[in-house]
Amino acid sequence: MSETRWKNAHRAAVLQGAAAVVLLGLGAWQGIEAIASPQGQQRLRPTLDVASFLSGTLTGAVNHVMAHELPADPLLRAAGGVFRYRLFGSGGPAVRVGCGETLFLTEELRPWPGGEAAIAERATAVRRVRDALAARNIALAVAVVPDKARVEQAKLCGVPRSAQAEARYDTFLAALGGEGLRPIALLPALSVVEARNGAYYRTDTHWNQEGARAAAAAIAAAVAEVPLTRGEDYRTTAAAEETDGPGDLLRVTSLDRVPDALRPRPDRQHLERTEKAEEGAGGGLLDEAPAPEVALIGSSYSVNANFHGALQAALRGSVLNAATAGGGFAGSAAAYFAGETFRESPPRLVIWEIPERVVAQPLTAAEREFIARW
Structure with missing residues (x-):
C-alpha cells in the first residue's frame, strides 16, 4: 500500500473511531438524562430493590425509560413524522391522510373482531341503564356521534374503509331501536354543517365549534318534551385572537411541533366560551344554586369545541358535565353513576353521548364490570 493510501486509510479509521466515540458519548448522555428525569425517576423508584433486580423488573423499567424518556425522543419522533408525511403522504399506522390535508383516525376505518356482538351487548347495556333510571323517574337520552370519516x-x-365501519352507525342505531330506545341520530345535523363549512376539524378527530353547536341544538330539540325548567339565558363570546385548533391527530403523527411548511396546516379558530348571562339584582353571593337538572356523560366530544356550553345554551339550563376525555363507551358513565353527585343530587335527564367508533370494539374488563351492575 502506498504511503498516501495508508495515510488516507489511517485518517478514515481515526475519523470513524472519533465518530463512534461521539455517538457513544451522546448515547450515554441521553441515557443518563432519561434516568435522571422526573419521569424516569418516577418509573424506576418502585423497582429499586433486590427482588426487582433478581426478577428482571428493574431491567424492564430501565428499558422502558430508555425507550420513552430520552431527551432527543421528541425530536426523533418529529423527524420520523415529517419523513413519513413529506415523502410518502402518510400519517403512520394510527392516522390516514385524505384530500385537502384532512386527517382521519384509523380506528374509525378498520373492522373489529366480533363487532356485531359487541354492538348488541352495548345496546342491551344502554337499555338496562335506561330502565334503571326510569324506575327513579330519570329520563335518558342517547346521542350517537357519527365518525368524522x-x-x-x-x-x-381513496382512503379505504372497511365494510363493518361503513355499516356500523346504522347497525348500532338499529340495535338500540331493537331494545326499545329512540337514539338521537346526529348525522343529519352534522351533514348540514359539513356541506356548509365543515363539521369537524381537519387535523383533529372531533367536531369543530360549529359542529358542536349543531349537535347541541339537535339534542335539545330531541328532548324538548322532557319536563325541565329551561329558564336560564346564556351568552357565547368568541376570542378576538385567532388561534390553532386542538389538532390531536397532529400529535398522533408527531407533527404537532414542526413548522407548518412540513405538515398539514393547523385548523384555526376563534375560541368560543359560553357562560350564563348576568342575573338580576335579586340574587346574592351566598344564594345556593339548585343542582343541575341535566347531567352529561360521554367522551372527549363532550369536553371539546365548547359543546358543553352550546348544550347549556340550547337547553336554557345548567348541565353537569361528567364526560371525560378517553371515556369511550361507558368510562364516564361508570364513574358518574357510582359517584356521590348522582346519589345525592340525581338529575331529571341524563344525556349519554356515545361515539360511533367505539361501539364495535371488544368490550373491556371495566365495561363488563359496569354492565354487570345493571
Whole structure:
C-alpha cells in the first residue's frame, strides 16, 4: 500500500473511531438524562430493590425509560413524522391522510373482531341503564356521534374503509331501536354543517365549534318534551385572537411541533366560551344554586369545541358535565353513576353521548364490570 493510501486509510479509521466515540458519548448522555428525569425517576423508584433486580423488573423499567424518556425522543419522533408525511403522504399506522390535508383516525376505518356482538351487548347495556333510571323517574337520552370519516367521507379520497365501519352507525342505531330506545341520530345535523363549512376539524378527530353547536341544538330539540325548567339565558363570546385548533391527530403523527411548511396546516379558530348571562339584582353571593337538572356523560366530544356550553345554551339550563376525555363507551358513565353527585343530587335527564367508533370494539374488563351492575 502506498504511503498516501495508508495515510488516507489511517485518517478514515481515526475519523470513524472519533465518530463512534461521539455517538457513544451522546448515547450515554441521553441515557443518563432519561434516568435522571422526573419521569424516569418516577418509573424506576418502585423497582429499586433486590427482588426487582433478581426478577428482571428493574431491567424492564430501565428499558422502558430508555425507550420513552430520552431527551432527543421528541425530536426523533418529529423527524420520523415529517419523513413519513413529506415523502410518502402518510400519517403512520394510527392516522390516514385524505384530500385537502384532512386527517382521519384509523380506528374509525378498520373492522373489529366480533363487532356485531359487541354492538348488541352495548345496546342491551344502554337499555338496562335506561330502565334503571326510569324506575327513579330519570329520563335518558342517547346521542350517537357519527365518525368524522362518515360525515366527511368525501374527503377520504381513496382512503379505504372497511365494510363493518361503513355499516356500523346504522347497525348500532338499529340495535338500540331493537331494545326499545329512540337514539338521537346526529348525522343529519352534522351533514348540514359539513356541506356548509365543515363539521369537524381537519387535523383533529372531533367536531369543530360549529359542529358542536349543531349537535347541541339537535339534542335539545330531541328532548324538548322532557319536563325541565329551561329558564336560564346564556351568552357565547368568541376570542378576538385567532388561534390553532386542538389538532390531536397532529400529535398522533408527531407533527404537532414542526413548522407548518412540513405538515398539514393547523385548523384555526376563534375560541368560543359560553357562560350564563348576568342575573338580576335579586340574587346574592351566598344564594345556593339548585343542582343541575341535566347531567352529561360521554367522551372527549363532550369536553371539546365548547359543546358543553352550546348544550347549556340550547337547553336554557345548567348541565353537569361528567364526560371525560378517553371515556369511550361507558368510562364516564361508570364513574358518574357510582359517584356521590348522582346519589345525592340525581338529575331529571341524563344525556349519554356515545361515539360511533367505539361501539364495535371488544368490550373491556371495566365495561363488563359496569354492565354487570345493571
